[in-house]
Amino acid sequence: MAPRIYTSPCPPVPLFSRSIFTHLLSIDSKNDNLIGGYPAPETLFIDAATGTSLTRHQFRSLALKFGYGLTHDSRVKAQRGDTIMVYSPNSLAYPVFVLGGKWLKISALPAIAAGLRCTLANNAYTAREVLHQYRDSFAKFIITTSQGLDVVYDMLKGIGLSGLEAESRVILVPDDFAWAGGPPTPKPFSRGITFEQLLGLGELLHEELLDGEETTLLCYSSGTTGLPKGVETTHLNLTTSTQSIDKLLGYNNGEKVLMFLPFYHIYGVVSGIFLPIFCSATTIVMPRFDPIEFCASVEKYGISFVPIVPPVMLAIARHPVIDKYDLSTIRVLFCSAAPVSPALLEEGMRRLRKKRRPDQVLYVTEGEYCYGMTEASPATHMLPLDFSVAKAGSVGVLLPNYEARLVTDDSGSKVIDAEDGEPGELWVRGPAIMKGYLNNPTANNTSFTSDRWFKTGDICARDNEGFYYIVDRKKELIKYKRATSRLIELPIVPPAELESVLITHPDVADAAVIGIQSETEATELPRAYLVHSQPAKVSTAESKKTFERSVARWMETKVARHKYLRGGVVVIDEIPKSAAGKILRRELRELFKRESARSKL
DSSP states (O other): OOOOOEEOSSOOOOOOOSOHHHHHHOBOSSOTTEETTEETTSEEEEETTTOOEEEHHHHHHHHHHHHHHHHHOTTTOOOTTOEEEEEOOSOTTHHHHHHHOBOOBSSSSTTTTTBOEEEEEOTTOOHHHHHHHHHHTTOOEEEEOTTTHHHHHHHHHHTTOOHHHHHTTEEEOOSSOGGGTSOOOOOOOOOSEEHHHHHTSOOOSSOOOOOTTSEEEEEEEOOSSSSOEEEEEEHHHHHHHHHHHHHHHOOOTTOEEEEOSOTTSHHHHIIIIIHHHHHTOEEEEOSSOOHHHHHHHHHHHTOOEEEEOHHHHHHHHHOGGGGGSOOTTOOEEEEOSSOOOHHHHHHHHHHHHTTSOTTSOOEEOOTTSEEEOGGGSSEEEEOOGGGTTTTTTOOBEEOTTOEEEEEEEOSSSSOEEOOTTOOEEEEEESTTSOSEETTOHHHHHHHBOTTOOEEEEEEEEEOTTSOEEEEEESSOOEEOOOBOSSOBOOSEEOHHHHHHHHTTSTTEEEEEEEEEEETTTTEEEEEEEEEESSGGGGOSHHHHHHHHHHHHHHHTTTSOGGGSOTTOEEEOSOOOBOTTSOBOHHHHHHHHHHHHHHHTO
8 A cells, every 4th residue: 555645735945955054145146235135234133131233244244254263273273074062052143153164063053154064062961961962973172151161171171181172172252242343341361262263363255065965963852762862954954944934934024033942952043043044034132031031122122023932931921020011012922842731821812912902913822833853953844823723732734845644553564554534653754854863873774764754753643634733752752841030941851861860879770750741830840760779778758758859969960950850759669661671651650640649639
């Protein structure tokens, strides 16, 4: 039987086998006042706190200067194909890193114009977590700020580099924006390489001519087993992604986009950097979410589009500061990464509508308003805004140029597709799907079929109008998003990684981690179940509680904040496992339900 293949209802977009830099920032051969098809004086990026801005012309020039510095500074001498890691919070400089480099094999976005690869690291990572990505991506240099300097030096010294050797691997970004025309501030003496020094050496006459199939980004994706994997995202992936998203849910010309979601994540870098350049929008950059700064920026800049996550919706619905500002310019709150309860969604919408005229359009999306992953650069499905009510709960329709299958069984010699209306594992194929996992043939063989179908691991249903619904997931990833007054944290927490850390504790014989839903925080929380190596030591209720609290505190010294065991630590006699040794997380989730039920009695 022929496979049941679904296609997008949208017409395909043209494919461009050229660099993402050329795609976004090429100068019109007939009118050098046009960059990427839009006026050179148009503002692209604004720092929310200071108002310092970059026009298209300024930004393109800075990117080419940074690329020149990377390849011509005698201390760096980056070569095509090298990788640079970016370990930094959101800032006005971040887009320059992303599009300014040449092709550095290791971490971040900084070298695209120069032909380098960039690997983007979570700026909340500990030295241990940074080390894995640094080594796995073969990064050569690390771009960081004063906030990340201690972690970076600890990591480099931990692999045996001397102080001087460590300094030669680090490019330090200033805390001020004098390099962008903002006011200078006194700077401490630095013996290493600085961002400003690299900008002052010259400028590339033009970007490198790159093939669309070359890898340009190495973001890291958390898997269900093992450590995070490097995702090889190509220029073709990104040029296709920007065009296809624009067709279904792009920004309006002149849109003001507020961006505090992290640029190190594929969602943040595409929606906050690439897509606004492509659509002629302006990105107002915040380093992290803060309710007061959020409201002040919306009012000050007339923000119209805000990509958010569920905890931010919680703040909009309930934080007292919301009523003190005019938020009426918001046209779209695009909430993704996890579901939002209908009650919370309605509460937030009612609050926003208080100060709006009846004729002002407001779209507030539900949590599963789109579907994607790092491997898809970043989306495969989106729900058109006009269907946000009629198709509530849907992740939308396939983006242009994508194909999909819903597979009920691929364990034998034949692949069995679901009948129409029945759920199955979502398989996707298209030009925005990653090249593959870096240096990981086992993961590639597991994730891809011979004809390039990518197995997402999520169970999906499709209605007769072509709208898709995620109904379950094979993957056990915990989606954690927490908004505090200072930080929005990465949504993905891999249980296997936390388990690998827990079993290094001298008193832990076995461990398993699941995600539990917190209604008060509108997110999943990691919860650990442990077997003590000497059960007699935790024979009383009090000794168990003491040990559980001590392990939770110990973990906070080993992992980034978003991986803390906020869902609790529980000592049990045995971790439930299958005959093959696989952890039966389903049984642990049932155990948690029973624990919750008893606590309510």
